[in-house]
Amino acid sequence: MKKSKILLGLALTGVLAITLIAADHIDAPAVAGGKSDITDFYAFQGSNTDNMVFVANVQGLITPTASSSASFDENVMVEFNIDNNGDNVEDLVIQAIPRNGVMFFFGPVAPGTAGTTSMVKTEKPLGSISITPYGSEPIITTNNGAKMFAGLRDDPFFFDFGQYSAIIAGTATSFNNPGSDTFAGSNVMSIVVELPKSLLGGTGTLNTWVETKKK
Amino acid sequence: MKTIKNIVATASILTSILFVGCSDDDSFTSQPIDSQTEIDFSGTYTQQDQMGRPAINTVFVSSGNKDAFNTTTPSAMGASFQSAFQTKLLALNAGYTTNLLGLDAPTFTSVLATDVLNVSTTAPTTFYDGTNVLTGRALGDDVIDVELILIFGGPMAADNPGLTSDNVGSNDKAFLTSFPYLASPW
Numbered sequence: 001m002k003k004s005k006i007l008l009g010l011a012l013t014g015v016l017a018i019t020l021i022a023a024d025h026i027d028a029p030a031v032a033g034g035k036s037d038i039t040d041f042y043a044f045q046g047s048n049t050d051n052m053v054f055v056a057n058v059q060g061l062i063t064p065t066a067s068s069s070a071s072f073d074e075n076v077m078v079e080f081n082i083d084n085n086g087d088n089v090e091d092l093v094i095q096a097i098p099r100n101g102v103m104f105f106f107g108p109v110a111p112g113t114a115g116t117t118s119m120v121k122t123e124k125p126l127g128s129i130s131i132t133p134y135g136s137e138p139i140i141t142t143n144n145g146a147k148m149f150a151g152l153r154d155d156p157f158f159f160d161f162g163q164y165s166a167i168i169a170g171t172a173t174s175f176n177n178p179g180s181d182t183f184a185g186s187n188v189m190s191i192v193v194e195l196p197k198s199l200l201g202g203t204g205t206l207n208t209w210v211e212t213k214k215k
Numbered sequence: 216m217k218t219i220k221n222i223v224a225t226a227s228i229l230t231s232i233l234f235v236g237c238s239d240d241d242s243f244t245s246q247p248i249d250s251q252t253e254i255d256f257s258g259t260y261t262q263q264d265q266m267g268r269p270a271i272n273t274v275f276v277s278s279g280n281k282d283a284f285n286t287t288t289p290s291a292m293g294a295s296f297q298s299a300f301q302t303k304l305l306a307l308n309a310g311y312t313t314n315l316l317g318l319d320a321p322t323f324t325s326v327l328a329t330d331v332l333n334v335s336t337t338a339p340t341t342f343y344d345g346t347n348v349l350t351g352r353a354l355g356d357d358v359i360d361v362e363l364i365l366i367f368g369g370p371m372a373a374d375n376p377g378l379t380s381d382n383v384g385s386n387d388k389a390f391l392t393s394f395p396y397l398a399s400p401w
Contacts, residue, residue: 024270029281138395156398157269208331214261
């Protein structure tokens with residue numbers, strides 16, 4: 001079953017033109033297919049429940065064939081935003097930006113200015129980690145109480161986007177059972193950071209989101 | 216459900232995507248944290264993409280507004296996009312009254328238009344598990360089914376049964392129980 005899924009993934013993504021927009025994959029013209037295109041965002045309790053984990057995935061639908069040459073863009077910062085007083089304005093940011101094969105993390109720290117432009121908060125380094133090469137075991141580090149990872153991972157998103165598209169197009173009236181995971185067999189560029197909840201500026205409910213920002 | 220044809224434009228706007236490998240940067244040096252002060256991180260970085268909850272831009276933002284939505288700060292999204300989200304919701308499901316959360320169309324779309332992910336620092340993480348609502352998003356959460364149920368399922372999650380699950384309930388690879396949690400690449 002897995003082999004057939006791999007083949008399906010290759011067929012879907014490696015050969016011909018494809019029309020895929022889901023989760024946040026390829027959601028808008030300015031970012032579609034580029035290195036700042038966010039595909040997914042996750043925030044969840046760590047295996048140590050004193051910790052919170054943030055995941056940002058970018059550049060979806062990377063085939064195994066294309067994976068060895070996939071890379072982050074040094075001009076693209078990934079910024080996790082945390083609002084801890086309910087006004088949907090970020091009070092803290094965690095930034096990740098690559099340089100020469102290493103992903104550098106900064107924060108959590110108050111942004112210089114909230115909103116759509118940012119500077120790298122170099123005065124608040126969190127740590128850095130070598131970007132894991134394709135095919136290697138994940139390289140992780142712990143620094144300042146935070147664990148960090150950057151590199152290729154299986155796309156964790158699952159959705160029968162093909163059938164959804166058929167429904168939207170009017171050529172089908174319902175989902176199939178079983179459905180078919182359109183994202184099976186494809187990879188994403190992933191940034192994962194796990195850190196103590198005590199660094200997130202409050203308890204209760206946080207509003208969080210991720211942004212890509214380009215120089 | 217022919218009214219949902221209205222978002223066909225969303226699905227069909229992108230016709231061709233070609234993935235090309237770029238810089239072959241295999242450099243693999245481990246740099247100490249001290250070096251962060253020596254590397255040039257200067258400059259202003261301007262927003263390109265934004266995401267809180269899954270699939271919001273994809274499903275609810277009209278094709279001409281997708282870039283604008285991605286570059287709007289969440290605090291301004293509600294005022295700018297709630298009305299359009301409501302129109303889209305009713306285009307998807309003309310029979311929408313309320314949903315499993317008891318939210319009418321204006322209330323539901325007001326929540327959706329501000330695209331942030333609520334995360335609880337105290338409760339277990341789930342997008343929706345029948346009890347906890349939006350306490351984060353775990354890797355295995357079937358977020359698409361939750362969203363389909365809230366859009367199509369009506370107040371008892373019983374309406375439009377063919378549209379409330381895509382019948383893909385889990386990822387194609389098992390997640391890890393420890394950091395970095397995501398499965399190894401294909």
